[in-house]
Amino acid sequence: MRLLKRSPLDRIFLFIILPLCWAGAQATASGETGPVEKMKTYMNRLASFGFHGTVLVAKEGEVLLHSAYGLAQVNTGIRNSTSTVFSTGSVTKQFTAAAVLLLEMDGKLSTGDSISRFFDNVPEDKAGATVHHLLTHTAGLRSQFGPDDESIARDDLTRIILEAPLDSPVGSHYQYSNAGFSMLAAIVEIVSGTGYEAFLRERLFIPSGMHHTGLELLEIDNRLVSHSHNEGLGFPSPLDRPDNCWHLKGNGGILSTTMDMYRWHMTLQGSDLLSEAARKKMFTPYVREYEDGDSFYGYGWVIEEYRPGARMIWHNGGAVPHGWSCAVYHFVDDGAVIIVFANKPIDGRLPVDDIVQNLARILLEGECTMPPEIVEIKAEEFERYQGRYVLPGGGEIIVEVEDKEIRFKPEGQEAVNVLFPSEYEALLPKYNGMTEKLVNAIASGDYGRARAFFDQRVESAEKWLAMIREWWASFSQLGAFLNVRALGTRMGGGAQTYCELEFERGSVIARFFWMMGKCGGMRSNVEPMYKKLLPLSESRLGGYSLANGQVVRAEFSPGGGLTIVTGERRLRATLMQ
Structure with a gap:
């Protein structure tokens, strides 16, 4: 199942102006050390609680932290490195958007063009849909028309999409659609006369120095590819896909590294690749994502404020149950960028957005609730x-x-x-x-x-x-x-x-x-839900909730007692005899 960008039930609430209100007994990343050391401590502790992936943090053009954690491949024991490639998931959409803008710069299309210019037999209900509607998820298309790994030809998929009824009238409101970006990838091929990934490679990746980014055309040592940790799926690689996966093309699937994504970030800051006018169109907040929210969609990016007057441009991507996830956040007014990849969930949750927020708390505010410091005691004890x-x-x-x-x-x-x-x-x-x-x-x-x-x-x-x-x-x-x-x-x-x-x-x-x-x-046939706790002492254990930074503490007492403390909640449980 593909992960939708986010759900109203699982919002990414903004943090910079919010006070840290968790219980004082929980350690925070404060004190005399600087933000870089605090971020290193945070990530090292988080790795103990199950983070597998890579992280890059930069500010004002200087890379402050670039580290890897955990295993790239469980079955071989190969560890993640800063050169490991991961799935970018829906972050791929920004590459598709950039390709469209390049073609507009070439004079070969306009974002205002009707899709009827590129596809035959467009039904009446979609006749008013434009490239802009596809780029902003306002074309009224359903999100998905088939599984990512299904082999389907480009023209077969576009025909299915065009023949299907709309979920909402064109232009009426935002409705996240992977299928819409597959249509854009098809337009890139039709207009350019070359393959979608070949166009990205020649016009975006190579000029940006992104030599470890791609999918079908990517030549990479398998030892540098992060695999899923899901044993039930056979620890799959994101490269394990048949040809012609058009349900995925244009909206997901591209692989990259933290450093290549940083190079892409730098390209978007003012190189000659995209004109100033094209970049302005890409980062314009065209449509509100949710009626009760303050985030807006541009062209392949989300735009919102992280404090009054301070702009944040970001996107994430991921897949359940594989556990692949990626997040790229640019805190524009602080000159900071944070990029996180992961190849395993934490507590059933794709962890990248939460990690970005906590690292940003440290980098921009100096504090963050830390995972507890553990001691080396064997679980068997x-x-x-x-x-x-x-x-x-x-x-x-x-x-x-x-x-x-x-x-x-x-x-x-x-x-x-x-x-x-x-x-x-x-x-x-x-x-x-x-x-x-x-x-x-x-x-x-x-x-x-x-x-x-x-x-x-x-x-x-x-x-x-x-x-x-x-x-x-x-x-x-x-x-x-x-x-x-x-x-x-x-x-x-x-x-x-x-x-x-x-x-x-x-x-x-x-x-x-x-x-x-x-x-x-x-x-x-899934594993039962469980929380992994680590030793704090011979009778005390600690866990960490990545979603809200709360520490779960458990202490065993003589006679079969168990006390669990989460924030201000304290519950005592009794051992069944």
């Missing part, structure tokens, strides 16, 4: 504390030592909230109920009712119906369906609800992804 602990409200936490990790597995929303604190806790229980209703509808064969739960902007109703049936058929060997039990919902790229599906001959853990009140997909 905590085996004596294993068991099922009951919270006051009936929620349960299972403490287990697995794969040399200490894992706290929550069951029930109370337990999820204490381990994965979120400002949206009041909204999360509804997703437990919605998930149970959805599963029961599928189990009873009421596919029409089940289909209504799914996001029609991501896939058509017919495709959702086919996927629902295929998904449920995969459990046929388990016998009759007995029950569904929601285990809890946490935030992470939207809301993620875990549930246990009970059948006559076994049970399955499944995870449902929710965005804007609609289901965006589901996966079965």
